[in-house]
Every structure is written in structure tokens, then in C-alpha cells.
Amino acid sequence: MNFEQFQNQSRLYVIGALEAEELEEFEQAREKFGKKAEDFISKCYALHEAFALSLRPAKSSDAIKDRLMAMVKAKKQT
Amino acid sequence: MESPELTSSSRGKKRGRTAHSRAGAHTIAPPLEPGAPSDSELMKGIQEGDADALSQLYDRYNGILKALILRVIHNEAEADDLLQEIFMEIWNQAKNFSEQKGKPLGWMVTLARRRAIDGLRKKQAYARAEERLQNETEQQPDAWVHNATEEEIVLGDTRVLIRKVISSLPPAQQQAIDLAFFRGMSQREIAAKTNTPLGTVKTRLELGLKKIYDGLKDLKDEL
Numbered sequence: 001m002n003f004e005q006f007q008n009q010s011r012l013y014v015i016g017a018l019e020a021e022e023l024e025e026f027e028q029a030r031e032k033f034g035k036k037a038e039d040f041i042s043k044c045y046a047l048h049e050a051f052a053l054s055l056r057p058a059k060s061s062d063a064i065k066d067r068l069m070a071m072v073k074a075k076k077q078t
Numbered sequence: 079m080e081s082p083e084l085t086s087s088s089r090g091k092k093r094g095r096t097a098h099s100r101a102g103a104h105t106i107a108p109p110l111e112p113g114a115p116s117d118s119e120l121m122k123g124i125q126e127g128d129a130d131a132l133s134q135l136y137d138r139y140n141g142i143l144k145a146l147i148l149r150v151i152h153n154e155a156e157a158d159d160l161l162q163e164i165f166m167e168i169w170n171q172a173k174n175f176s177e178q179k180g181k182p183l184g185w186m187v188t189l190a191r192r193r194a195i196d197g198l199r200k201k202q203a204y205a206r207a208e209e210r211l212q213n214e215t216e217q218q219p220d221a222w223v224h225n226a227t228e229e230e231i232v233l234g235d236t237r238v239l240i241r242k243v244i245s246s247l248p249p250a251q252q253q254a255i256d257l258a259f260f261r262g263m264s265q266r267e268i269a270a271k272t273n274t275p276l277g278t279v280k281t282r283l284e285l286g287l288k289k290i291y292d293g294l295k296d297l298k299d300e301l
Contacts, residue, residue, distance in 0.1 A: 011287035012280075017258040019265055045184040047287065050294055051259050052187040054240040057141025058148050064162045065136055071162075072129050072169055 001029040007040060014044040117182035124172040132169055139183065143190045149260050150194035160197055164190050195262035243293035251286030254279055
């Protein structure tokens with residue numbers, strides 16, 4: 001696998017779309033390309049942000065935040 | 079909510095003043111208001127046990143994360159419950175977050191997506207969710223939209239730009255990416271669902287994702 005192929009696979013990898021048999025080959029290439037590979041994979045996670053940011057924000061109930069912060073407070077006290 | 083971790087000097091202005099640090103090389107998150115703490119600063123606060131930092135992060139991203147969850151599970155009440163669980167997980171797992179591996183928003187979206195897809199699979203609700211999606215799309219496309227706040231208008235600009243990138247793809251590529259990202263489907267599952275050869279699905283995903291990835295590079299400059 002050359003680096004361009006690795007880049008294509010990386011984009012599939014970060015959205016979890018690599019098939020099991022592809023994953024093994026991808027991990028081998030990842031090891032082979034080392035830091036360059038890790039840096040590229042990190043950049044690919046911007047795709048996650050993009051898909052989330054492409055959606056219209058949804059309103060959640062105020063009670064959710066109240067419950068969350070109460071749980072955090074309780075956890076901190078234990 | 080008052081936080082014991084905030085010192086008197088930081089209390090008035092919350093955490094830090096370096097919003098520009100959020101605009102890193104690997105993020106396309108929308109710009110912050112001047113003086114607002116960056117996501118990284120808030121994550122650092124959470125790692126130090128600062129509940130106020132979590133509160134601010136929640137205010138900033140609950141709408142985006144809930145939209146993502148809803149896009150996967152199509153159930154308002156379940157999405158609210160899951161949103162709460164996800165922010166609790168952010169609080170509990172913050173120590174495992176490392177800026178070297180990515181930006182906070184990317185980490186949170188990854189976590190939210192995984193939890194939402196897990197939830198969908200556990201309940202084996204694919205068919206029901208699809209039916210609901212169909213109804214929502216036909217009857218009320220913006221059913222979960224509420225009145226826009228100023229922050230959402232800024233987010234809206236980012237959204238419009240990102241959607242422009244995504245909508246420039248051929249429909250078949252958009253569909254393949256949608257099924258992979260929002261439904262967590264494998265290439266084989268997409269091939270079966272769309273009655274398309276596996277190789278074609280792979281090509282659609284590769285081409286589509288590359289175009290979006292390249293489009294985001296230009297978008298970063300625009301933002």
C-alpha cells in the first residue's frame with residue numbers, strides 16, 4: 001500500500017467503514033508509515049466535526065443540563 | 079453554577095482568553111466570540127475537575143451533539159437521555175483526552191456518534207428509525223429546529239459552508255457516506271441496502287470522503 005492508498009483508507013477508517021480484512025492491512029501500513037500516518041489520521045477526524053456541524057443544532061431540555069450538573073456535583077462529593 | 083476551582087482572578091472572565099488557539103490545523107469548528115475560553119482550555123478545566131468548564135462546554139455543543147444523536151436514533155426522549163450520558167462520559171473520560179490525538183470537538187463527536195450507533199444497534203431499531211426518518215422528512219423537515227440564537231447564527235454560517243461542500247457530491251456518494259457515518263453501516267451492509275456492488279460502494283466512499291476532506295481545507299481558510 002502506498003501513502004496515497006493509505007490516505008484513502010484512513011478516511012474510511014475514521015468513520016468506521018473499513019471491513020475487517022482491510023483493517024489488518026491498514027494497521028500494517030499505519031505501522032510502516034509511522035508518525036506521518038498518525039498525523040494524517042488525526043487530520044481525518046476533522047471529517048467527524050464536519051458531519052456534526054453540517055446538522056442544524058437541536059434544542060435539548062433544560063432539565064438535562066440540571067440533571068447532568070447534579071450528577072457531576074454528586075460524583076465530586078464521593 | 080459556581081465552581082470552587084475557579085480562582086477569584088479567573089472567575090470574572092471564566093477560563094483563559096485565547097479563543098484563537100481553537101483554530102488549530104485539524105479543526106473546522108466555528109469561531110468563538112472574542113475572550114471566550116477555547117475548547118482546549120475547557121477540556122483542561124474538566125480534566126482538573128472544574129464543573130463550570132463542563133457547563134460551558136455543554137452550553138457550547140449540546141445543540142450540535144443532540145442533532146448528531148437525533149440524526150442516528152430519531153427519538154427525542156432517547157436523544158436527551160443519551161446526551162446526558164455522553165456529557166457524563168466526557169466528564170469521566172476527560173483524563174483520556176489528548177490534544178495530540180485531535181481537537182476536543184472531534185473527540186466529543188466521535189464519542190457521541192459511537193454511543194448513538196451502539197444505542198441504535200442494541201435496540202435493533204433500524205427499521206423503526208428509518209420509518210420515522212421518512213415521516214419526519216416528508217412531513218416536517220425542520221421539526222427539531224428552534225429559534226436561532228446569536229451563537230447559532232455563527233454556527234449557521236459554518237453549517238452552510240459545510241453543507242455546500244457535502245451537497246456538491248453526487249447523490250450516490252452522499253448516500254454512501256450518510257449510511258456509513260450516521261448509521262454505522264459497513265461497506266457490505268451499504269452494498270446490500272443499496273443493491274450496489276461492493277467495489278462501487280468502496281469507490282463512492284473513497285471519492286466522497288476525499289472531496290469533503292479537500293473541501294474542508296478550503297473551508298478552514300474561509301473561516
